[in-house]
Amino acid sequence: MSTQVSIDKDLTKVRPVAQKKDQPRAGRISKAVAYVFLAALCVIWAIPIIFGISTSFRSQTEVVSSGFRLLPENWTFESYKAILENTSTAPIMQWLWNSVFIATLHTLLVVVVISITGYGYSRMTFKGRDTLFFTLLGISFFPGVVNLIPSYKIIDALGWVNTSLAMIIPGLAGMGNIFLVRQFMNSIPKDLDESARVDGASDFRIYLSVILPLVKPVLIVCALFSFTGSWNDFLWPVIVYTDVTKMPVTAGLLLLQDIYGNYRMIGQLMGSAILAIIPTLLLFLFAQKYFVQSINLNSGIKG
Amino acid sequence: MTKKFKLAPVFFVGPHLILFIVFILLPTIYGIYASFTKWNLIGDPVWVGLDNYKTILFDSGSTFHKQFTNGLENTFIFVLLSVPLLIVIPLMIAVALEHKGVKGKSFIQSVIYIPGLISISAAALIWALIFNKQLGVTGNVFHSETVWAANQPYAWIIIIVLTIWGGVGGNMIIYRASLSGVAKDLYESAEMDGAGAVRRFFSITLPSIRFPLIYTFVMTTAGAFNVFGQPLMMTKGGPQESTTVLMMSIRKLAFGTGESIAGMASAMAVLLGLVILVISALQYYVMNRNAN
Numbered sequence: 001m002s003t004q005v006s007i008d009k010d011l012t013k014v015r016p017v018a019q020k021k022d023q024p025r026a027g028r029i030s031k032a033v034a035y036v037f038l039a040a041l042c043v044i045w046a047i048p049i050i051f052g053i054s055t056s057f058r059s060q061t062e063v064v065s066s067g068f069r070l071l072p073e074n075w076t077f078e079s080y081k082a083i084l085e086n087t088s089t090a091p092i093m094q095w096l097w098n099s100v101f102i103a104t105l106h107t108l109l110v111v112v113v114i115s116i117t118g119y120g121y122s123r124m125t126f127k128g129r130d131t132l133f134f135t136l137l138g139i140s141f142f143p144g145v146v147n148l149i150p151s152y153k154i155i156d157a158l159g160w161v162n163t164s165l166a167m168i169i170p171g172l173a174g175m176g177n178i179f180l181v182r183q184f185m186n187s188i189p190k191d192l193d194e195s196a197r198v199d200g201a202s203d204f205r206i207y208l209s210v211i212l213p214l215v216k217p218v219l220i221v222c223a224l225f226s227f228t229g230s231w232n233d234f235l236w237p238v239i240v241y242t243d244v245t246k247m248p249v250t251a252g253l254l255l256l257q258d259i260y261g262n263y264r265m266i267g268q269l270m271g272s273a274i275l276a277i278i279p280t281l282l283l284f285l286f287a288q289k290y291f292v293q294s295i296n297l298n299s300g301i302k303g
Numbered sequence: 304m305t306k307k308f309k310l311a312p313v314f315f316v317g318p319h320l321i322l323f324i325v326f327i328l329l330p331t332i333y334g335i336y337a338s339f340t341k342w343n344l345i346g347d348p349v350w351v352g353l354d355n356y357k358t359i360l361f362d363s364g365s366t367f368h369k370q371f372t373n374g375l376e377n378t379f380i381f382v383l384l385s386v387p388l389l390i391v392i393p394l395m396i397a398v399a400l401e402h403k404g405v406k407g408k409s410f411i412q413s414v415i416y417i418p419g420l421i422s423i424s425a426a427a428l429i430w431a432l433i434f435n436k437q438l439g440v441t442g443n444v445f446h447s448e449t450v451w452a453a454n455q456p457y458a459w460i461i462i463i464v465l466t467i468w469g470g471v472g473g474n475m476i477i478y479r480a481s482l483s484g485v486a487k488d489l490y491e492s493a494e495m496d497g498a499g500a501v502r503r504f505f506s507i508t509l510p511s512i513r514f515p516l517i518y519t520f521v522m523t524t525a526g527a528f529n530v531f532g533q534p535l536m537m538t539k540g541g542p543q544e545s546t547t548v549l550m551m552s553i554r555k556l557a558f559g560t561g562e563s564i565a566g567m568a569s570a571m572a573v574l575l576g577l578v579i580l581v582i583s584a585l586q587y588y589v590m591n592r593n594a595n
Contacts, residue, residue: 027404030500034399041396042414045468049417051440052429068443113319120315132316136323139331143576145529145550147330149557149565150337153344154330173326178319203311232422234532235550239558253424254536257431266432273425280420284413292412292476 049277056080056271063266079267083275090259092272094245095252098164100279102248103230106168110226111219113172118181118215119207123193133182140175152239162243171230177222184218185211221290228280249276338570344563355570367567370556371574374549378575381534381548382527384459385466389523390516393471397478398504412475419472423465427536430465458538458546465533474519481512517590521583528579549575 050070055063056079058072066073083092121133151170152161160166188211196206234250241247244255253276260269284291338355340348359371396415400408418426434451436442441451451457485508493503509516531550534540540547549571556568 031402031404034402034405037395038399038405038411042411045415045418047440048426048429048433048468051433055432063438067438068440113322116315117319120312124312124315126309126312126316129312132320136320140323140327142331143525143529143579145553145572145579146334146569146576147327148334148553148572149344149569150330150333151326152558153333154325169322170326173319173322175323203315207315228420232420234423235529235554239554250422250424253422253428256428257536266438269428270432273428276425277421280422281417284417284420288409288413292409292416293480 052270052277053274056267056274058267060265060267079265079271082265083268083271086268089244090252090256090268090272091245092249092252092275095247095249096275096279098246099231099248099250099276102164102167103227103279105164106171106230107223107227109168109172110177111223114177114181114222115212115215115219116207117178118185119203119211121178122182122185123190123206123211124203137175137179148235148239155240161240162246164246166240167230167233167237167248170236171226177226180222181215181218184215188214217290220287221293224283224287224290227283231280334569335573337566338573340566340569342563342566342569344557344565348566351566355567356574359567359570359574367556367564367571370547370552371549371571373544374547374552374571375575375578377534377546378528378530378548378550380459381462381466381530382524384463385470385527385530386520386524388463388467389470389474389527390520392467393474393519394478396471396475397482398508400479401482412479415475416472418469421469423469423532424536426469427465427533430461430468431537434461452538453542455542455545458542461537462533462546465537466530470523474523477515477519478512481515482508485511513590517587520590521586524586525579525583528575528582 047070054069054071057075057077058069059074059076059078062073083090086092087094121129155161155166155170158165160169192210192214193206196210201210231248232250233248234254237248237251238254241251244252253272256269256272260266260272337348339350339352341351341354342348355367358365358367360368362368399405400412405411431452433439434441434457436447436450441447449457451461489507489511490503493507498506529550530548531554534546534548535551538546540551553568553571553575556564556571
């Protein structure tokens, strides 16, 4: 083995001499292409957000009279004042609070449910465990559009229409996060539980003090995506909320198109959109590394 | 082997199992059952056999047939326009970010990723202003005289732009993570052999990230078939219903004003579900076979 490796190395050292001259230039060109492409994308991707923010600080007369500008001529808070004063047709602060409440409670419950259930399917032994798990997983692949209408009927039967429970509870039934947690737990050596069990620890004790600390990374990732997913959900809240004071902000913004209609109150419209963005944006800034680390799918599925 | 029934697993697996049955299994079965009934969402469903499906698929005089075919056609247009871009653009970004000389990678990555964290309704409000004739960028900077949301092909363009803007970040992260796992010495030895950048991309990069590619392709496509928010917010389905996608029709039938036609809507939902299932399976099969 070792000789083979050294031969390979030698070969690679010898071969490229002829092309060496061209390489740096090709490298420089491809680097320039990469830079131009990425810079262009960054500008296009950032402009709408900057434009939205700056428009929310312009007066309506300025927007109409001087057309498109990236930054305001005169900064004004009048849009935000108007937004906060409208507590009847567009109670944006109420909507934001509803969203914060829903997303936070949903996320906490997700973490509890997926870690406990993941433990059951990974660390416990009972008859038909894997059959049950993969049956549920298989069923959950069935497209969600089919259960949309009956889900509404169930929420209605439970008396949850126009309540936060309609958005907090149904999402807990999903299998995706449990699959990830189970994968992660399967990679933890069994010896850890065994030695704890020998010391007389119960399953709940092992879950709480041995396994839970070890799966924290994957739980954090699941929590962040559950929060942003819940915050940004659109179709479901549009269906289950008719009460203006109970709905989350995403469903509320749909109403704004009519309330601040035809862009007669652009500042308010943009200000509301920006307020709705801020919470997930803050979350991203504080937990950036978890958002962008990604679960490596190449190894994830084989494990 | 002990025959004793162990109680502990019930506490760990049981609560989720109940949630799963109530919020996934039951509604799915009921959704399929309802598609064979006449149902107004309030009373009991009345069994009508295959009537709903016959009407939707074959009765060309019926409005339901028109809504379904128009909705499905527009959904397919959306899928065909958005999915290739949602795969290719993130892949190009990830490859560009792999370039050794590029600085500020994490900043660039953040800028491109952030729109994905913005809700469709907030993003749509901003983009609608950008495409506004009097006040936005298209009118003032490019002097376009058209009302984009009310004319084709512009209506599709603004829907796709919004989708791409918010949608590339997720796949980009997946491709970046996968690309960083590709062994560097593969590239080096290929470079030594005189393989150009394009050649290296097709013969090393793509095969190495085969699984993430299949995964993102299948998931992105399935997601695109459920499109709803972008056309609702940007064009309200217009002009002349040309961007009314199937999810919008289903919602309107089941939850719109007037009496609910939930049985018919359920049949449309089942048909859309079948389309998604069949296409996901086909994609997986074809891509897996070609890779081997």
